Structure formats: C-alpha cells, structure tokens
Amino acid sequence: MKRVGVFVCWCGSNIGGVVDVARLAAEAGKFPYVVHSVDYKYTCSEPGQKMIVDAIKEHRLDRVVIAACSPRLHEQTFRKTIARAGLNPYLLEIANIREHCSWVHSKEPEKATEKAIDLVRRAVAKVVNLEPLSESSIPITKRALVIGGGIAGIQTALDIADAGHKVVLLEKEPTIGGKMVMLDKTFPTMDCSACISTPKMVAVAEHPNIELLTCCEVVEVSGYIGNFTVKVKQKARFVDHTKCTGCGTCWEKCPKKVPSEFNLNLSLRKAIYIPFPQAVPNKPSIDAENCRYLTEQKCGVCQKVCPVGAIDYEQKDENLEIEVGAIVMATGYELFDWAKAYGEYGYGKYPDVITGLQFERMVNASGPTGGKIIRPSDGKEPKNVVFVKCVGSRDEAKGKAYCSRACCMYTAKHAHQVIEKIADAQAFVFYIDVRTPGKGYEEFYKRTTDEGAQYIRGRVSKILTSGDRLLVKGADTLMGRQVEVEADLVVLATAMIPAKTAQDTARLVGFSVDGDGFYQEAHPKLRPVETNTAGIFLAGTCQGPKDIPDTVAQASAAAVKVCVLFSRREMAADPMVAQVNQSICHGCLACQKVCPYKAIEAKTISERLGGQVIERTVAHVNSGLCQGCGSCTVACRSGAVNLKGFSDEQLLAEVDAICL
Amino acid sequence: MRYAYYPGCCDHTSAKEYDISTRAVCKALGIELMEIPDWSCCGSTPGHSTSHLLGIALSARNLALVEEMGLDCTASCAACYQRLAMANVEMKNDTQLCEKINHITGKPYRGGVKVKSILEVIAEMNQSQILAKVVKSLKNLKIAVYYGCLMVRPRDIQIDDPENPTIMDNLLQNLGAQTLEWNYKTECCGAALAMSNEDIVLKLANKILADAKSAGANCIVTACPLCHFNLDMRQKKVNKAYETDYNLPVFYFTQLVGLALGIKPEALCLRDHFIDTKHILKLIV
Numbered sequence: 001m002k003r004v005g006v007f008v009c010w011c012g013s014n015i016g017g018v019v020d021v022a023r024l025a026a027e028a029g030k031f032p033y034v035v036h037s038v039d040y041k042y043t044c045s046e047p048g049q050k051m052i053v054d055a056i057k058e059h060r061l062d063r064v065v066i067a068a069c070s071p072r073l074h075e076q077t078f079r080k081t082i083a084r085a086g087l088n089p090y091l092l093e094i095a096n097i098r099e100h101c102s103w104v105h106s107k108e109p110e111k112a113t114e115k116a117i118d119l120v121r122r123a124v125a126k127v128v129n130l131e132p133l134s135e136s137s138i139p140i141t142k143r144a145l146v147i148g149g150g151i152a153g154i155q156t157a158l159d160i161a162d163a164g165h166k167v168v169l170l171e172k173e174p175t176i177g178g179k180m181v182m183l184d185k186t187f188p189t190m191d192c193s194a195c196i197s198t199p200k201m202v203a204v205a206e207h208p209n210i211e212l213l214t215c216c217e218v219v220e221v222s223g224y225i226g227n228f229t230v231k232v233k234q235k236a237r238f239v240d241h242t243k244c245t246g247c248g249t250c251w252e253k254c255p256k257k258v259p260s261e262f263n264l265n266l267s268l269r270k271a272i273y274i275p276f277p278q279a280v281p282n283k284p285s286i287d288a289e290n291c292r293y294l295t296e297q298k299c300g301v302c303q304k305v306c307p308v309g310a311i312d313y314e315q316k317d318e319n320l321e322i323e324v325g326a327i328v329m330a331t332g333y334e335l336f337d338w339a340k341a342y343g344e345y346g347y348g349k350y351p352d353v354i355t356g357l358q359f360e361r362m363v364n365a366s367g368p369t370g371g372k373i374i375r376p377s378d379g380k381e382p383k384n385v386v387f388v389k390c391v392g393s394r395d396e397a398k399g400k401a402y403c404s405r406a407c408c409m410y411t412a413k414h415a416h417q418v419i420e421k422i423a424d425a426q427a428f429v430f431y432i433d434v435r436t437p438g439k440g441y442e443e444f445y446k447r448t449t450d451e452g453a454q455y456i457r458g459r460v461s462k463i464l465t466s467g468d469r470l471l472v473k474g475a476d477t478l479m480g481r482q483v484e485v486e487a488d489l490v491v492l493a494t495a496m497i498p499a500k501t502a503q504d505t506a507r508l509v510g511f512s513v514d515g516d517g518f519y520q521e522a523h524p525k526l527r528p529v530e531t532n533t534a535g536i537f538l539a540g541t542c543q544g545p546k547d548i549p550d551t552v553a554q555a556s557a558a559a560v561k562v563c564v565l566f567s568r569r570e571m572a573a574d575p576m577v578a579q580v581n582q583s584i585c586h587g588c589l590a591c592q593k594v595c596p597y598k599a600i601e602a603k604t605i606s607e608r609l610g611g612q613v614i615e616r617t618v619a620h621v622n623s624g625l626c627q628g629c630g631s632c633t634v635a636c637r638s639g640a641v642n643l644k645g646f647s648d649e650q651l652l653a654e655v656d657a658i659c660l
Numbered sequence: 661m662r663y664a665y666y667p668g669c670c671d672h673t674s675a676k677e678y679d680i681s682t683r684a685v686c687k688a689l690g691i692e693l694m695e696i697p698d699w700s701c702c703g704s705t706p707g708h709s710t711s712h713l714l715g716i717a718l719s720a721r722n723l724a725l726v727e728e729m730g731l732d733c734t735a736s737c738a739a740c741y742q743r744l745a746m747a748n749v750e751m752k753n754d755t756q757l758c759e760k761i762n763h764i765t766g767k768p769y770r771g772g773v774k775v776k777s778i779l780e781v782i783a784e785m786n787q788s789q790i791l792a793k794v795v796k797s798l799k800n801l802k803i804a805v806y807y808g809c810l811m812v813r814p815r816d817i818q819i820d821d822p823e824n825p826t827i828m829d830n831l832l833q834n835l836g837a838q839t840l841e842w843n844y845k846t847e848c849c850g851a852a853l854a855m856s857n858e859d860i861v862l863k864l865a866n867k868i869l870a871d872a873k874s875a876g877a878n879c880i881v882t883a884c885p886l887c888h889f890n891l892d893m894r895q896k897k898v899n900k901a902y903e904t905d906y907n908l909p910v911f912y913f914t915q916l917v918g919l920a921l922g923i924k925p926e927a928l929c930l931r932d933h934f935i936d937t938k939h940i941l942k943l944i945v
Binding site for chain 1: 823824844871
C-alpha cells in the first residue's frame with residue numbers, strides 16, 4: 001500500500017492570500033493513498049524542508065506531493081529534500097497552485113481553491129503511479145571550446161586555462177581582440193583600451209593550455225554536454241604560419257590597397273596584411289578577394305620578397321574536428337546599420353557624420369589619424385561636435401526597442417575627449433535619457449558636463465548640410481523648443497545588435513535566440529550564463545548589450561561554470577528521458593524524425609523467433625542527448641516509446657483524476 | 661490607359677496651370693483622364709482636422725463615384741491625392757468604419773478603387789515610351805525638386821522614400837534635366853498656415869528658397885498646388901521680408917514634362933506664374 005504525503009505551501013500571501021490552503025490540505029487528506037496532509041507558510045524554507053523530512057520518517061511516506069509554486073523554481077529543491085529523507089527523488093509530484101491558481105485567479109478565491117483541489121487530486125493520482133528512477137552517468141571531455149576571440153572569449157579562455165583545463169579559442173577574423181582593441185580609452189577610468197586588452201591577447205597566444213584558431217568558423221556541432229564533437233573550417237590564409245616570422249616585408253611591398261576593416265574604412269590596408277600592429281597572431285593573411293595574384297594571376301610580389309618562403313597561394317581551406325566537453329559562446333556584437341534606416345541623418349551620405357566606433361579609431365593614438373580628431377571630408381579640425389545618442393536604440397519605429405547600455409557612457413567619454421583635445425571646441429549631446437548605472441559612471445558623466453559638454457534632451461529630427469558644415473535640427477524637450485546646431489562633425493551612438501552570423505551559429509550549436517537575435521540565457525536571474533542546452537554557456541554581448549566590465553564579469557562567470565562541469569570525472573544525467581520498449585518497436589523510426597536533439601538512433605537487435613535467430617531494426621535513445629521533451633512518444637505509432645516520469649499510464653491517471 | 665481624374669478645387673482655381681498642363685501632358689502621353697462626374701471637395705486640411713469622419717466621408721463619396729466608373733483614380737493635387745488615398749486605406753482596413761461612412765454618405769463604397777497620384781501614374785509609365793515623344797531637352801535646367809510633405813507621408817500611402825524621395829528626380833532626369841542634391845526636398849512649406857499665420861510660411865519658404873539657391877538651382881519643381889502657391893506667389897513677399905532677391909521660377913512637374921514633349925508654353929499656362937519664367941523657357945532647347 002502506497003503512502004502519500006501532501007504539503008500545501010502558502011508561499012507567504014502569494015498563495016495563502018487567495019487559495020484557502022487549510023481547506024485544500026483537509027480535502028487532500030481524503031484522497032486515496034494520502035496518509036498525511038498539512039499546510040505550511042514557507043515550505044521551501046529550511047524549517048519547511050525539515051518538516052517534510054520529519055513527516056516522511058514519522059508517517060513512513062513513500063510518495064510526496066507538494067502544492068506550491070512552479071516546478072521550474074523548486075522542483076530540484078524538493079527532490080533533494082525527499083532524497084535527504086531516504087526517498088527516491090523522483091517520487092515527487094508538484095501541483096503548481098501559485099501560477100495556475102492564486103496568481104491567475106486572484107479575483108476569484110473560491111474558484112481558485114476548487115481548481116487547486118483538482119490540481120492536487122491530479123498530482124496524487126500521478127504520484128502513486130511513479131516509479132523510482134536513477135541517474136546514469138556520462139563521461140566528460142575536459143576541454144572547452146570558446147567561440148569568439150573578443151574580450152569575452154579571451155577572458156573566458158584565460159580563466160579556464162588558468163584553472164588547468166585545455167581550451168580551444170576560435171575566432172573568425174585573422175586576429176583576436178574583437179571590438180575592445182579598436183577602442184581608444186575605456187570609461188570611467190580612461191585607461192588605454194589596447195594597454196588592457198593586448199597583454200591579454202598575448203597571454204592567450206602564449207598559454208600552454210590554450211589552442212588558438214583564427215580565420216575559423218564552426219561548421220557542425222554534434223554530441224551533448226561533456227561530449228561535443230565540433231567540426232571547424234579553417235579558411236586558407238595563403239601564408240604558412242609555421243614558416244612566417246612576421247617580418248612585414250610582404251605587406252610593405254604589396255601594391256594593392258583596400259579599405260581597412262579595422263579602421264572602419266578610415267584608412268587603407270594592403271591585400272596581404274595584419275589588421276593592426278599588435279594583432280595576435282602577429283602574422284599576415286592574404287585577403288583572397290582583393291589579392292591580385294589570387295584574382296588575376298598577376299603580381300606575386302609577396303612571394304618574391306618573402307625571405308622564408310612562407311607565402312603559399314595553393315593553400316586550401318582545412319577541416320578540423322575537435323572534441324570538447326563544454327562550449328562558451330562569445331560571438332559579440334555589431335553596430336546597427338543606421339545608414340539603411342536613418343534617412344533623416346543622411347543615409348550615410350555625409351562624410352562628416354560618423355559612428356562612435358569610427359570616432360574611437362580617429363581619437364586612438366595608433367589609429368588612422370594618429371589620434372587627431374578631424375573632419376573626414378576635408379581633414380580640418382572640427383570645433384562644434386554634435387553627438388546623437390540612441391541611433392537605432394530605444395526606437396521601435398526604425399531601430400531596436402531596447403537600450404544599448406554602453407552608449408551613454410561612451411558618448412560622455414567622446415564629449416570629454418573632444419573638449420580635452422581641441423582647444424575652444426564645443427560638444428553638444430542630444431539624448432533621450434542619460435543612463436549611467438555603474439561604479440564611477442555617474443561621476444564620470446558629471447565631470448563631462450562640468451567640463452562644458454552641453455546636453456540637450458531630445459531626439460535629432462534631421463541633419464542637413466549648411467555650406468561645408470552640417471546643420472543638426474532637433475528638439476530641446478526641456479525647453480519645449482526646436483533647436484538647430486551648426487556642426488563640423490556629427491558622431492552617432494548606434495545601437496548594439498548581435499553579430500551577423502550569431503543566429504546561424506546558435507542553430508549549429510543547438511540553442512535559441514531571443515526576439516532581438518541575442519542568445520537566450522536559461523534564466524535571466526538564476527542562470528544568466530547558461531543556455532537551455534546543457535553544456536553551452538554565454539559570455540559577453542552575444543547575450544545582450546554590455547560594457548566591458550559587465551562583459552568581463554560574465555566571461556569569468558562562464559569560465560567558472562565550465563570549471564564546475566570539469567571538476568567532476570563523470571556527470572549525472574537526468575533520468576527523465578525517453579525509453580524504447582524494443583519488444584514492440586517495429587523500427588519505423590518516426591521518432592527519429594521528430595527528435596529535436598538527434599537523440600534517437602537506429603539499432604539492430606537479434607532475437608529468437610520460432611527457433612530461428614532474426615535481426616531487426618529498432619529505435620534506441622541516447623540518454624546523454626535526450627532532453628526529455630517527449631516528442632518521440634507522440635510520434636510513435638505502436639506506443640513503444642515512453643518518457644520516464646511521464647509514461648502513458650501516469651498521464652492517464654492524471655487525466656482520470658481531473659475528468660472523472 | 662484610362663483613369664478617373666479628380667482635379668480638386670485648387671486645380672479649377674488657383675492652380676489651373678497644374679490642371680491644364682496635367683491634361684495636356686496626359687493627352688500627349690496617351691493617358692485618358694475621365695473627370696469624375698459630380699465630384700465634390702475632398703475636405704482638404706479643414707475637413708480632416710475638424711472631424712476624422714468628415715474627412716473620410718468627403719473623400720468616400722468621391723471614391724464611390726469612381727467605383728461606379730469602374731476605373732482607378734488619379735488626382736493631380738497632392739493634398740487631394742492624400743485625402744483620397746488615406747480614406748481609401750482606412751476604409752479598406754476597417755470594415756466597421758467603412759459601414760459607418762457608407763451610412764453617412766448614403767453612397768456605398770466597397771473598396772475596389774486604387775488611388776494614385778498623377779506623379780506616380782506618369783513616373784510608372786514605360787520611360788522609353790515617354791522618351792520617344794520628347795522633342796526638347798531640359799538639359800540646361802538645374803532643378804531643386806520639391807516634394808513637400810504630402811507625397812511621402814504618412815507611411816500607409818507614401819509613394820516613395822519619406823526621407824529621400826527620388827521618383828520626380830528620376831522622371832525629370834530621364835528628360836535630360838539636372839536635379840540637385842539639396843536639403844529641403846521634403847520640408848514643410850507652411851501649407852495652409854498662409855491663411856492664419858503668414859509669417860510662418862514666409863520663414864519656411866525663405867529656408868526652402870535659400871537652400872535651393874545655394875544648391876545652385878535655377879528653378880524649383882513641385883507636384884502640389886499649395887507648395888507652388890507658397891513658393892511662387894509669396895516669393896516676392898519673402899524677398900521683402902528677408903531682404904533677399906530670389907528669382908526662382910516654380911514649375912509644376914507636368915509643365916516641364918509638357919515642354920519636353922514640345923507642347924507650347926501657352927498651352928501649359930507658363931505665362932501665368934508670379935515669378936517670370938521667360939528666362940528659364942529660353943534655356944529649353
């Protein structure tokens with residue numbers, strides 16, 4: 001005879017304020033198999049859990065029903081609780097009477113209570129049909145893959161490597177460094193950005209535990225937590241890096257000049273190049289689209305001048321395969337392409353309207369102008385510089401609804417730099433709100449305004465030309481007046497958006513993105529660096545707009561998550577997975593087609609039939625890959641697949657309890 | 661090609677140059693315009709700014725008349741076009757509103773009409789067909805093409821990019837004219853504020869004229885009677901108020917198309933503007 005205990009939680013007033021918990025506990029006591037039923041104010045608290053443990057022992061309970069909040073919140077908590085009392089942790093059922101009753105029916109306490117009673121009846125009916133489940137274990141490959149070599153990827157890789165584990169850092173560009181190394185100074189301390197990031201880049205290159213793969217992209221990811229197999233394509237660089245010494249003769253002599261991506265088209269680079277002097281690896285690549293030898297079979301100068309014979313025009317893309325136990329996504333961000341959306345700011349046709357990142361390159365001592373702020377149109381020093389914030393941010397009509405978080409601060413930094421570098425310069429900042437939540441941030445903003453930057457609250461409606469200057473028309477919504485500012489240079493703070501290929505990468509790796517294309521974390525508060533796919537972690541702006549401190553903090557957090565995983569030799573696998581009854585499976589493999597996790601494979605079994613041994617195909621569930629979604633159980637025509645913990649009998653018992 | 665033609669009140673009075681030149685150009689291009697019998701006022705700005713229902717109902721009656729003709733509709737006046745097109749969109753998107761309006765007008769409109777600006781109608785024609793009929797070149801004209809606000813707003817009925825429309829530029833460029841990059845393509849001319857607060861119109865017109873001039877224009881082209889009115893008739897007043905000396909003829913685009921097609925200036929009412937057009941007409945060869 002099964003002995004069920006029911007524990008009804010008040011959740012403070014969350015449930016107790018609506019549902020008649022005392023009545024619910026009393027009614028539950030009358031259900032079959034229930035031998036103990038109580039209500040309690042905070043069941044998840046330490047005394048609450050002790051009460052459950054004590055009750056299990058005192059009343060010899062072998063099944064437990066908790067009527068409380070969503071199982072998403074505390075199912076694990078209560079599983080551990082009953083395990084402490086010696087019960088199998090899977091002999092637990094939760095009736096969600098908070099989200100499903102008190103919260104949605106708060107105006108109708110009577111009906112909410114009736115519904116709660118039904119839900120508990122359902123839970124009791126199921127719990128008596130549950131069977132003990134046991135966790136299996138999966139081996140773990142103690143090597144991590146970090147996708148993206150910006151500051152987030154670098155920090156994660158270094159932290160994991162310092163903890164003694166092997167890391168593969170994969171970057172699609174010829175160098176690591178990402179966006180941070182393009183910046184001039186970092187707010188609020190005004191440290192030199194490259195002075196912070198380039199030593200870390202070198203540390204990556206020299207770390208014995210880090211394997212650095214540049215010019216690489218992920219092609220395919222298979223496997224599951226602890227056991228991923230990743231196929232990577234390494235694009236041809238046409239330079240043999242084992243021979244190259246990075247002497248620089250090749251790019252000095254290369255005759256072909258093209259706009260530099262690193263300097264955002266503000267300067268030129270050669271067709272064989274390193275993106276910037278401190279690049280890691282500090283060896284060149286040939287840009288196949290622009291190389292005259294590779295496109296027209298002419299030139300070949302670099303090969304002639306290379307003293308070590310490192311140039312190899314025949315080099316082909318290579319395919320690599322790596323085994324890893326965890327993957328950290330650090331694919332970063334791009335800037336919103338304002339020129340396609342903002343006709344009122346000139347669609348990118350005025351050369352003196354630039355983006356914040358272009359300004360960073362310009363004000364950078366190693367940038368295209370050697371740190372001098374100039375007008376791109378005529379090279380003159382600007383006197384009036386207008387900054388426009390929220391270009392593409394907080395603009396549902398033309399851009400993105402969200403706030404891009406870093407722009408208020410970097411615009412304050414830029415305004416400060418204009419005032420600092422150009423005598424008698426004026427900086428005007430058009431803003432919607434100024435948001436400076438961060439240590440030392442508000443003080444930094446105040447310093448900028450104290451220095452004389454003029455903040456004007458209102459959007460810019462239009463940028464016009466006025467002779468060789470620009471005329472910025474906008475509103476001052478504090479004065480309730482239209483304003484026009486003559487500007488020599490306009491700097492737009494454009495929104496952060498996910499990297500162009502981020503969505504494809506997410507699909508390859510096997511997790512989801514949010515409505516804006518950023519990577520979806522498992523829970524914004526409780527699991528901010530994890531995804532809903534076990535073993536995949538997030539770092540930096542691929543998850544949402546962030547500044548450098550937040551990015552680095554999250555990157556280290558992701559590294560810790562990886563180290564936690566690697567701290568065990570084997571890991572427990574959730575036992576609530578599908579299982580195939582091979583005796584009735586007839587091998588149609590309809591389940592394989594619907595499985596989103598590629599967890600079902602065909603298996604040949606041999607069995608005796610009428611004195612003969614025959615071979616036939618059946619479905620087999622890889623319990624490491626199975627996430628327990630249950631799609632296969634629905635697709636199975638012969639009813640051979642069952643989800644453990646959600647078998648047909650258990651679900652039918654629930655339906656009967658509610659409907660009959 | 662045959663269209664139901666809605667001239668609107670302006671075209672019969674202050675902007676008859678637009679009406680006459682539109683009819684002349686369409687005839688030359690083989691576009692048949694059938695004036696809507698018994699058409700009534702579109703309500704203009706006073707109509708829809710007084711009452712949403714009134715604004716729609718006035719246009720709905722005209723649309724119902726067009727529906728009876730079994731044709732698509734075109735209007736030359738930008739404001740008339742905008743009112744008809746807006747009423748059309750709103751009634752098509754909202755069946756309840758449509759029923760209500762039909763009850764008001766007593767002339768049911770079922771939503772079967774397409775509304776196009778005359779600019780769209782001509783610009784959408786096969787340009788080689790137009791070029792085949794061109795006898796004069798506009799190559800000496802440096803035109804500031806002025807769209808005003810009604811052709812490109814609001815979004816539901818805009819006929820081109822609201823920030824940088826090019827439909828009229830392309831048409832005139834195909835006829836050989838030089839059209840200029842300038843700032844005030846779509847800025848407001850002050851429109852009907854001329855009646856209640858002329859100072860505002862003078863200020864705005866001054867900005868438009870100044871930018872056209874500094875861009876190197878020798879004339880301005882519009883597709884809206886009100887824009888034309890404010891820039892042409894008030895140009896001398898602007899000169900007086902702001903001590904400027906603009907002498908920029910303001911044409912309807914149909915007048916320039918007509919000239920290119922070899923229609924006599926008199927037949928396009930080119931002598932009827934406040935700013936003398938003679939010096940520009942001499943440039944057309």
